[in-house]
Amino acid sequence: MPKPRDRSELTVPSRTEALARVREFVRAQALRSGFSEDQVDQIVIAVDEACTNIIKHAYGGDASRRIRIRVEAHSDRLEIVLLDRGKMFDEAAYQEPDLAALIRTGHRGGLGLMLMRRLMDAVRYEHRNGTNMVRLIKYHRCTPP
Amino acid sequence: MSQFSVSFRSHDGVEIFYLRGELDAHTAAELEAAFERSLQEGRYRIVVNCAELSYISSAGLGVFMAYVETVRAQGGDIKFCHMSPKIYNIFDLLGFPLVYEIVPTEAEAVARFARHAETPRPE
Numbered sequence: 124m125p126k127p128r129d130r131s132e133l134t135v136p137s138r139t140e141a142l143a144r145v146r147e148f149v150r151a152q153a154l155r156s157g158f159s160e161d162q163v164d165q166i167v168i169a170v171d172e173a174c175t176n177i178i179k180h181a182y183g184g185d186a187s188r189r190i191r192i193r194v195e196a197h198s199d200r201l202e203i204v205l206l207d208r209g210k211m212f213d214e215a216a217y218q219e220p221d222l223a224a225l226i227r228t229g230h231r232g233g234l235g236l237m238l239m240r241r242l243m244d245a246v247r248y249e250h251r252n253g254t255n256m257v258r259l260i261k262y263h264r265c266t267p268p
Numbered sequence: 269m270s271q272f273s274v275s276f277r278s279h280d281g282v283e284i285f286y287l288r289g290e291l292d293a294h295t296a297a298e299l300e301a302a303f304e305r306s307l308q309e310g311r312y313r314i315v316v317n318c319a320e321l322s323y324i325s326s327a328g329l330g331v332f333m334a335y336v337e338t339v340r341a342q343g344g345d346i347k348f349c350h351m352s353p354k355i356y357n358i359f360d361l362l363g364f365p366l367v368y369e370i371v372p373t374e375a376e377a378v379a380r381f382a383r384h385a386e387t388p389r390p391e
Contacts, residue, residue, distance in 0.1 A: 139294035146290075146323075164354055171325045175293040222363045226337060231330030234362055238326050241361045 127195035127202070129156070137178045137188040137207070145174050145192060149203060152194040156201050157263065165242040166201065166261050172235035173205045173257045179232075181209030181255055200244075200262045211250045274302040282378045283311040288320040291328035299328065303335045312344025315377040319350035324358055332368070345369070349377040 133148045135141035149170045153163040174190060182188040191206040220233035239246050245260040272295035275286045283306050291299060306314060316332075336346050348370040351359070359365060371377050 139292070142292050142294055142325075143290065146292075161354075168323075168325055168358065171292060175325065175327055178293065222333075222367060226333050226367060229334065229337065231334045232326075234326035234329060238358070238361060 125197070127197050129196040130193065132191060132193045134189055134191050135174075136186060137182040137190055137209075138186045139175070139178055141190075142171055142174060145190075146171055148192065149194060152196070153201055153261075156196045158201065158261070162261065166203065166259070169239045169242045169246075169259050170203050170205070172239050173203075173259060176212075176235050177205060177207045177209060177255070177257075181207045181212070183210065185209075200260055203259045205255075205257045205259075207255045208253055209255060212248055212255060214248050272298055274298055276302070278311070279378055280382060282313045282315055282381050284315045284317055284374060284378070286317045286320065290323035291321060292323065292325045293327035296327045296331050299331045300334075303331065307335070307338065310342075312339040312342040313381045314339060314344065314346045315374060315381075316346060316348045317350050317374050318348060318352065318355055321352070321355055324355055326362070329359070329362060329364065332364075336368070345381070347371065347377040347380060349374045 131152055133145065135145055146167050150163055150167050153166045158166065170192065174192070177190050178184070188207070188209060193204040193206070195202040195204065217236065219237055225231070225233060236246070239259065243259045244262050247258040247260070249256045249258070272287070272289040272291055275288070277284045277286070285302055287299070289295070306312075332346055339346060346368060348368060349372065351370055356370065359370065369377070369380060371380065
């Protein structure tokens with residue numbers, strides 16, 4: 124696989140206070156890669172959702188843990204990789220929630236992954252050697268010939 | 269760092285929440301506190317003015333999901349107004365416009381409560 128032409132990384136504590144800093148960092152990288160304001164907004168929300176899931180689910184609110192966010196700019200796409208060493212995500216058991224059912228049952232969660240999938244071109248999850256890796260991918264739109 | 273605040277105004281028996289700033293998993297607690305306060309005071313008709321809301325993630329949307337059944341059970345509702353296209357897009361992606369009334373202006377949102385109240389109940 125060709126190396127990204129640009130790569131930057133941020134490590135933050137697993138606390139919701141860090142979300143604003145993560146958004147700021149990802150926004151700057153995505154803008155630098157040449158995405159439109161609308162696309163940048165979409166990327167930023169998707170990364171926020173992925174980070175929130177790590178804070179709440181993978182680390183279960185343990186603020187002493189850390190999250191690594193790596194942004195890789197390729198010629199045709201931006202990839203944001205989030206790494207944590209918390210609880211594994213059971214992707215096979217995940218079902219896209221039904222909003223009306225969530226409301227009826229008083230649940231408020233379950234929408235983060237749904238939003239990530241709708242905002243990005245691809246969302247990939249891997250668990251290797253105790254590390255969770257979420258990869259969010261957004262392609263630059265092809266310009267017509 | 270992220271800044272978020274909620275301010276309030278009551279008009280014609282309707283509680284209006286003015287959201288300002290970025291609503292995420294960190295700041296959602298402040299919105300939750302606003303709903304708790306309204307419910308404790310018996311105010312179930314709520315208009316959420318999003319004119320100054322610059323960002324929302326699903327944690328913020330989750331707060332509206334958590335309270336809508338409670339306020340509706342008391343004859344109230346949560347209605348939204350002055351939503352920017354950017355914020356509306358997130359509501360729309362998750363199907364929120366099917367569950368919540370989103371209208372252009374605050375006056376219209378308040379008026380919808382009044383109209384609803386005037387509708388005679390079937391015998």
